[in-house]
Each structure stands twice: as C-alpha cells, then as structure tokens.
Amino acid sequence: xxxxxxxxxxxxxxxxxxxACCLGIxxxxxxxxxxxxxxxxxGCRKSKVRVAKLYLGRQGAHWPTPSLDINAERAKYEAEFVxxxxxxxxxxxxxxxxxxxxxxxxxxxxxxxGVDGILAIQLTMWIGADLRHVLAAGRPTMxxxxxxxxxxxxxxxxxxxxxxxxLLDCMLTSDRSQLAAAIRPVRAIHHLREAKILNVTARDLPxxxxxxxxxxxxxxxxxxxxxxxxxxxxxxxxxxxxAEAKLWTEGAEKIIEPSRDEVVRSCRLALAAQRxxxxxxxxxxxVDCYGSMWRKLPAYPCISHARLxxxxxxxxxxxxxxxxxxQILMQGLCGRPGFVNDPTMDTSQNAIILAHCMxxxxxxxxxxxxxxxxxxxxxxxxxxxVCQVRMRLNQPVTTAALIGTDKLLYFTGEIIDTxxxxxxxxxxxxxxxxxxxxxxxxxxxxxxxxxxxxxDLTTDLQRFCRFTGVEMVNEVPA
Numbered sequence: 001x002x003x004x005x006x007x008x009x010x011x012x013x014x015x016x017x018x019x020a021c022c023l024g025i026x027x028x029x030x031x032x033x034x035x036x037x038x039x040x041x042x043g044c045r046k047s048k049v050r051v052a053k054l055y056l057g058r059q060g061a062h063w064p065t066p067s068l069d070i071n072a073e074r075a076k077y078e079a080e081f082v083x084x085x086x087x088x089x090x091x092x093x094x095x096x097x098x099x100x101x102x103x104x105x106x107x108x109x110x111x112x113x114g115v116d117g118i119l120a121i122q123l124t125m126w127i128g129a130d131l132r133h134v135l136a137a138g139r140p141t142m143x144x145x146x147x148x149x150x151x152x153x154x155x156x157x158x159x160x161x162x163x164x165x166x167l168l169d170c171m172l173t174s175d176r177s178q179l180a181a182a183i184r185p186v187r188a189i190h191h192l193r194e195a196k197i198l199n200v201t202a203r204d205l206p207x208x209x210x211x212x213x214x215x216x217x218x219x220x221x222x223x224x225x226x227x228x229x230x231x232x233x234x235x236x237x238x239x240x241x242x243a244e245a246k247l248w249t250e251g252a253e254k255i256i257e258p259s260r261d262e263v264v265r266s267c268r269l270a271l272a273a274q275r276x277x278x279x280x281x282x283x284x285x286x287v288d289c290y291g292s293m294w295r296k297l298p299a300y301p302c303i304s305h306a307r308l309x310x311x312x313x314x315x316x317x318x319x320x321x322x323x324x325x326x327q328i329l330m331q332g333l334c335g336r337p338g339f340v341n342d343p344t345m346d347t348s349q350n351a352i353i354l355a356h357c358m359x360x361x362x363x364x365x366x367x368x369x370x371x372x373x374x375x376x377x378x379x380x381x382x383x384x385x386v387c388q389v390r391m392r393l394n395q396p397v398t399t400a401a402l403i404g405t406d407k408l409l410y411f412t413g414e415i416i417d418t419x420x421x422x423x424x425x426x427x428x429x430x431x432x433x434x435x436x437x438x439x440x441x442x443x444x445x446x447x448x449x450x451x452x453x454x455x456d457l458t459t460d461l462q463r464f465c466r467f468t469g470v471e472m473v474n475e476v477p478a
Contacts, residue, residue, distance in 0.1 A: 038278075041090035041187070042312035042365055043331035045283055046194045049187050052095035052115045052139075053081075054108070056130045057123030059100065064124065064148040073123050074098055080176045087180035090187070105133035112137035117186030117467075119179070125150030131159075135166045140189065140467040142182035143170045160466075169463045185463035188332030193218030195328045196282040200224045200301075201319050202292035209404075213325060216405040217468070221321060224276060226296055229287075232272035233298055241268035248303065251361070251370065257377040258385040262299070266385040269297065270304035277313060284314035284324045291319065300384035302358040309337035312366035316340060317358055318449075326402045326451040333460040336365045338451035339391075341399075342425060350437045351416065351430050354399065354452055359389030359427030363454050376426045388426040390418050397431055398457040399450045408465055409446060411435070411475040412456050435476035443475055 038045045055077070057070040081088060094115060099105050112118060112134070120134055122145040131152070135141055145153055156170045169185070171178050199205065199221060210221045244267035249255060255263065273285050285308055287293050287301040305315025314331065316324045317340055327338035341354035357378045361370040371389050378384040393415055400410040417430035429452070433440055465472040 038281075039312050039366075041191075042335040042337075043283060043314065043328060044090065044187075044191045044194055045281060045313075048090050048092040049117070049183065049190045050092050050094045050115045051183060051186060052108075052112050052118045053093045053097075054095070054105075054118060054120045054134060055098045055123055056105075056120055056127040056134075057098070057100060058126045061124035061126050061150070063150050068124060070098065070100070070123050077121055077176070077179075080179060084177065084180055088183065091183060099127075099130050099134075102129035102133060105130040106136075108134070109137055112139055115139055116190045117141065117183075119144065119182050121179075122146075122149040122152070125152060128152050128155070135159075135168055138167065140167045140186055141169075142186070142463070143168060144179060144182060145170060145172050146174050146176075147172075167467055169466055181460070184333045184460045185467055188329055188460075188464050189217075189467060191283075191332035192325070192328055195284060196220040196222060196280060197284040197286065197321065197324050197328075198222055198224050198276055198280055198282045199286050199288070199319050199321065200226070200229050200293055200297075201288035202226060202296075203288060203319075206321070209321065212405050213321075217325070219325060219328065222280060222282070226293065228276065229272065229293075229297060232275045233269055235275065236268045236271045240271055241265075244268070244271055248375065251373070252375045252387075253372050255375045257382075258375050262383075262385050263303075263375060265299040266303040269299040269301055270307045273301065273304040273308065273315070274311075277308065282313075284308075284316060284328060286316040286319050286321070286324055288319040289317065300378060300381075300386075302378065302384060302386040305358050306360045306387045309360040310362040310366060310370075312337075315358075315360075317356065320449055322401060322403070323449050323451050326400055329402060329464065330398070330400060330451060330453045330457060330461075333457055333464065334365075334453055334455050336363060336368075336454050338453050339363065339427070339429075340449055340451050342448050343450060344424065345437065345441045346430065347437050347441070349416070349430065349432065351432045352399075352413070352437060352440060353419065353424070353428055353430050354450070355425040355428040357384075357386045357388075357426040359387045359391075361387060361389055363389070363391060379422075379425050386426055388420075390420075391415055391427075391429050392454075393418065395454055396456045397429075397452050397454055398461070399431070399452040400457075400461065401446060401450050402470070403446050406469065407471045407473060408461060409450075409473050409475050410458070410461060411440060412458060433476055435474075435478070437476075440476045443477055 055074045118141040120143045245264045308315035341356045373387040373389045376388045395415045412434045413431035419428045
C-alpha cells in the first residue's frame with residue numbers, strides 16, 4: 001500500500017471554500033461538546049432520573065445523640081446536594097421527605113411506586129421498621145448511613161439476603177460526596193429503559209435477543225434499512241459535510257492515508273447518522289459494516305461512531321448489539337463512552353492489548369478533554385477513515401461484556417502503553433491486568449468483543465447487577 005500523508009494545513013487549504021458556510025450551518029455543527037441533541041445526561045435524552053430522597057430519623061433517639069436536631073441534620077445534607085448540584089443535574093428528586101415514623105413510611109408506598117430508585121439517608125437509630133416499609137415498594141434503594149447514625153447497620157447484610165434479597169445496597173461512610181455515587185446504578189437502569197438502538201442492516205434482527213432485552217431492561221432495538229441510511233445521507237448538504245470535515249481535520253495531529261474525499265464522505269455519513277438518531281430519538285447507532293452493509297454505503301461509519309460517542313450518545317461497530325447494551329450500561333454509570341475492542345494477550349507484561357480501528361477522542365465524556373488522534377484508514381481493509389486515538393497512560397479502566405440478559409463478565413486494569421504498530425487495529429491500549437493475566441485468557445469465554453471504559457467501575461457494576469438480577473463474574477478469578 002502506498003501511504004499518502006497529508007499535512008493538516010494542506011488539507012484545510014483544500015476545504016477553505018467552505019469556511020464561509022460555518023457561520024450558518026446550525027447547531028448540529030457547532031462543536032461536539034455543545035451538540036447534545038436534547039441529551040439530558042451522557043447516554044440519555046428523554047427524561048431525568050426520578051429519585052425519592054428520604055431522610056429516616058427520630059427526634060431524641062440515643063444515637064448519634066439525644067440532643068440531635070433532625071431537621072438541622074437534614075438541612076446539612078440538603079446543603080451538600082446544593083454543593084454537588086452538577087452531579088444531580090439529570091435527577092428529579094420527585095419525593096423529598098423527612099420520615100419520622102413507621103406509619104409515615106408505610107404511607108409513602110404510592111409515591112414510591114413511580115420512581116426509578118430511592119435514596120434513603122439514615123439520620124438516627126430506631127429506623128428499622130421505616131426501612132422495611134420503604135423496601136416494600138420494590139424499588140432499587142441505596143441507603144446512606146454515616147458513622148454514629150445508629151446500630152441498624154449490623155442487620156443490613158441480612159436484610160439484603162432476606163426474601164431472595166431486598167433491592168437494597170448500603171453505603172456506610174462519612175464521605176458525603178458518595179451521595180452522588182448512590183445515584184449511579186439507578187441512573188444506569190433508567191438509561192437502559194429509555195435507550196433506543198438503531199441498527200443499519202439488511203439482516204433480520206435477532207428476535208429472541210431483541211425481545212429479551214426489551215423485557216429485561218426496556219431497551220428498544222430498531223432496524224434501519226440501507227434505503228433509509230442513503231436518504232439521510234443525500235439530505236446532508238455538501239457545505240455541512242465540508243464543515244464537519246474541517247472540524248475533524250483541525251482536531252487531528254495528522255491525516256495519513258485517507259483522501260480528502262474519503263474524509264468528507266465519512267463526515268457526511270456521520271451527519272446522516274445523527275439525523276436518523278435525532279428523528280428516532282435514539283441513543284445508540286450501529287452498522288453492519290463488515291456484513292450486509294459492507295461497501296453498500298458511501299463510506300464506513302467509523303467517524304460517525306466516534307462523533308456520536310464524543311457527543312454523549314453512542315456509536316458501535318459491526319452491528320454488535322451486545323456491545324451496544326454494554327456501553328449503554330457503563331455510560332449510564334460513569335457518563336463516559338466505551339471503546340469496543342478485539343483483545344490479544346501479552347502475558348510477559350501481565351497484560352492484555354485491546355485494539356480496534358475506531359477510537360473515540362473524548363473517552364473522558366463529552367465535557368472532557370479530547371485525546372490526541374490521527375485520521376487513518378481501517379487497518380485490515382486499507383480503506384475508510386477512522387480516528388487512531390492515543391489514550392491516557394496510567395489510566396485505570398474497566399472492561400466488560402453483558403452476556404444475554406443475566407451475566408456480566410468484567411475485569412479491571414491500568415493502561416501502560418498505547419502501541420503504534422502496523423499490526424492489529426489502529427487504536428490500541430496495553431492494559432496491565434489487576435490479577436493474573438494468565439488466568440484471564442484461560443478463563444476466557446463468550447467470544448471476542450469487549451467494551452472498555454475509563455475508571456474502575458467495579459462497585460457501580462456490582463450495585464447495578466444486584467438491582468437487576470444479573471450475575472457478575474470477574475474474568476480474572478482470584
């Protein structure tokens with residue numbers, strides 16, 4: 001293959017004629033961070049998370065102290081919620097009450113029936129009966145209990161095991177910033193329920209899987225035909241496509257193999273994808289790019305996927321519905337997109353190399369920094385246009401796959417290298433495994449693709465899995 005390397009400045013000179021269009025192209029091309037298209041929080045666009053916030057306490061209780069003013073104590077917590085307002089920007093506290101008796105707690109049943117989840121905050125002892133009435137609503141419940149709030153904590157573990165396990169998880173901590181973490185599993189459940197995946201394919205959707213996902217999580221999967229994709233592509237103006245290409249080339253370190261025409265067509269397809277996503281009020285977009293749509297579209301959808309991920313929506317390769325669901329789940333927990341990958345092992349470094357041609361610059365989320373990237377071709381196809389992204393070293397990551405509807409495989413590690421070699425795919429990270437990498441490959445099941453997010457999401461995933469009845473399996477057994 002002959003490699004054509006284009007300097008970014010030279011490329012931009014060829015597209016200078018579209019610069020005047022950039023002032024009138026509308027909000028769609030105003031920059032990825034601001035192109036939220038109605039997004040309420042990364043990965044969700046329809047409604048806020050509905051949470052009941054309940055303060056449980058008794059005036060005059062022995063712990064923390066009989067002189068505690070429970071109204072003043074509640075006010076201190078309310079001040080924390082104000083201080084952390086940005087963490088709750090996508091949350092509606094539709095119930096916010098101080099509960100001081102079991103009878104009052106029992107009377108809340110109707111109000112609690114319509115919420116996504118409950119955040120219960122223990123202020124004093126003697127709240128055991130109140131908590132049981134709250135749990136009887138059958139909603140995912142996070143209980144925050146600071147030190148000295150009472151002795152009831154000794155029974156929380158057993159309460160979680162009773163009656164096949166109450167929908168309860170607990171945070172026994174003095175760190176009030178963890179109140180934001182308490183919302184994460186409820187947010188992920190809400191996001192999955194409101195999510196819609198568009199799958200551009202000529203194949204029939206896997207009916208059994210589609211039905212199971214809808215029944216379990218509420219997520220819709222909709223097939224988009226080639227004709228619908230082409231109609232959306234034709235509806236994008238040349239000037240908008242050129243302006244979008246300008247954004248990508250301005251942000252790139254280099255444009256190596258792709259021609260100017262390849263970049264523009266890829267960007268036009270990306271704008272067409274957003275048009276479809278907006279029309280369907282969808283949150284995730286995938287294309288059967290190596291199957292029924294291979295060379296049946298004007299361009300590969302890799303820039304489209306990266307662009308949607310940058311915006312806080314989602315793009316996924318190869319009509320991989322399993323990875324779509326996994327990304328929606330993880331994005332709901334952390335607000336960051338995933339990196340779908342083909343793994344290969346390197347036990348000499350106690351590591352796994354996670355590789356895919358399509359990288360996403362904004363792995364920190366739509367409001368985060370953009371990682372350095374180059375515009376390249378797809379490695380094994382030697383065509384198309386993708387982002388080769390250089391991710392952050394020393395970054396903890398979580399890699400997972402939701403298998404069917406009832407099992408989540410995962411492992412954690414840390415990025416120790418970002419190989420730039422002419423082997424495998426364009427974007428690569430070497431992840432030193434937490435535990436024994438030898439055990440990882442010997443324990444490997446369920447095919448190739450995994451989804452990787454920045455951050456150690458283990459605790460958040462555990463809570464989500466508890467609330468949804470999903471078995472969570474570490475792929476690196478102790």
